[in-house]
Amino acid sequence: MRYYYEGLYVGRNVEAVKKMTLDSAFSRFVSRYRLRTIEKVQPLSKCDRVLDIGASFGAFIEHVRRQRGIDAYALDFDPLAIEHFVNPIDVDVRCGELLDQSYPSEHFTVVTLFEILEHISDPIATLNEVYRILKPGGIVVLEVPCWDSLTRVLFRTCWFPLLLPQHLSHFTKKHLRDCTNRTDFVVRHHQSCSLPAEVTLSFWVGLNRVFGHKKPGDKRITRKLLELCIGLGLLNIFIWIDIPLVTLSSFLGRSGHQILIAEKPG
Numbered sequence: 001m002r003y004y005y006e007g008l009y010v011g012r013n014v015e016a017v018k019k020m021t022l023d024s025a026f027s028r029f030v031s032r033y034r035l036r037t038i039e040k041v042q043p044l045s046k047c048d049r050v051l052d053i054g055a056s057f058g059a060f061i062e063h064v065r066r067q068r069g070i071d072a073y074a075l076d077f078d079p080l081a082i083e084h085f086v087n088p089i090d091v092d093v094r095c096g097e098l099l100d101q102s103y104p105s106e107h108f109t110v111v112t113l114f115e116i117l118e119h120i121s122d123p124i125a126t127l128n129e130v131y132r133i134l135k136p137g138g139i140v141v142l143e144v145p146c147w148d149s150l151t152r153v154l155f156r157t158c159w160f161p162l163l164l165p166q167h168l169s170h171f172t173k174k175h176l177r178d179c180t181n182r183t184d185f186v187v188r189h190h191q192s193c194s195l196p197a198e199v200t201l202s203f204w205v206g207l208n209r210v211f212g213h214k215k216p217g218d219k220r221i222t223r224k225l226l227e228l229c230i231g232l233g234l235l236n237i238f239i240w241i242d243i244p245l246v247t248l249s250s251f252l253g254r255s256g257h258q259i260l261i262a263e264k265p266g
Contacts, residue, residue, distance in 0.1 A: 018084050021057045026196065031063035033193075034114065034143070034259075041188045041261045042139055044068040048109045051075065051133070053098055054116035058086040065090060073108070075101065098126055103133045112141040117179075118167045127183040137266035140185060143193070146258040147172045150249040151198055158209070160201040161256060176260050185262035192255040199242035200234050207234075 021027055038044065046069035052061040055074035065072040065087075074093040076082055082095040094101060111130045117123050130140050145161035146152070147170045152159045161167070171179070177187055195201075207230055249255040 014080060014084060018057050022059050022062075022086055027059050028063070031060045034060060034112075034141075035064055035067065037189075037191070037193075037259055038110065038112075038139075038141055038261065041263075042110070044070055044110065046070060049073070049107065050110040050112070051103070051108045053111065053113045053130075054119075055085075055093070056081050057084055058091060058093065060112070060114065061091055062086045098129055105132050106135045106138075107133050109135055109138045110141065111138070114141070114143040115145075117142055118144050118169050118171070121168055123169055123179055124182060127179060127185070131183050131185065131264055134264045136264055139188065139261050139263050140180075142176065142180070142260045142262070144171050144176060144258060146192065146254070146256060147175070148254055149256045150252070150254045151202060151245070151256045155199075155202040155206070158202050158206040159256075160198055160205055161195065171258070173258055176258065180260065180262040184265070186265055187260060187262045189259075189261040191259055192250055192253045193257045193259050194246045194250055194255040195257050196246075197238060197242060198256045199245050200238040203237050204230075204234060 035044070044050070044064060048068070049071040050061065050064060051073040052058075053075050055061050055076045056078070058074050061072050061074045064070055072091040074085070074091050075098060076093075076095065077097050079095050082088075082093060085091070085093050111134055113126075113130075117126065120126050127140070134140065145167070152161075162170075173190065177190065180187055211226060211230070246255060
């Protein structure tokens with residue numbers, strides 16, 4: 001699968017992506033939201049040892065380290081993300097995949113996988129390894145796209161979180177609970193959550209299928225006008241369609257993503 005991720009952070013885009021991931025208001029909002037969700041189940045403190053799997057540049061784990069003083073660990077398989085990691089001094093950061101790391105048994109109190117499980121070829125093997133490295137009473141936090149969502153039903157193959165071929169598995173709420181039950185975890189909390197602009201991005205996928213992606217070096221005035229019109233259209237979609245639809249789907253418990261928190265029995 002590395003073929004499909006190659007070039008994601010490279011070249012001139014790496015600093016822009018890093019800045020958006022670490023410094024943007026959106027990134028700060030997401031990190032705060034995820035921390036609040038975890039603390040519905042288990043408040044975090046300097047006594048906790050937290051591993052963030054798929055940490056990218058480290059925005060979430062560094063946010064939690066600063067806010068709660070945790071013992072912080074991070075793992076990502078992208079070498080460039082690790083090379084540009086936000087704080088490799090205070091965070092024990094590694095490059096690779098979980099099954100190759102040989103973390104000690106019963107070592108962590110919290111393990112997080114935000115938008116990661118759907119990328120993994122064997123989710124059950126990964127959850128079994130998470131179970132091994134968690135202390136009794138420790139929790140795993142899973143955030144994945146939700147196959148039950150209204151946006152998936154509406155947009156079908158244009159649904160933005162479908163993201164083929166990078167996403168190898170998709171989970172209904174029942175499927176995600178079944179995975180944790182099969183690995184002996186006990187579900188403590190399960191909620192719907194929304195990816196901001198998911199509807200707008202799904203429209204963008206559909207429009208790209210109709211008009212095609214811009215080719216490198218294409219400077220035609222007609223292409224620029226088309227992109228301007230599409231940009232203005234997407235802005236209106238975000239304001240008048242995206243926000244109301246996301247609000248409705250969240251109210252119905254059928255938004256585009258889900259967070260499940262499960263405990264290793266003590």
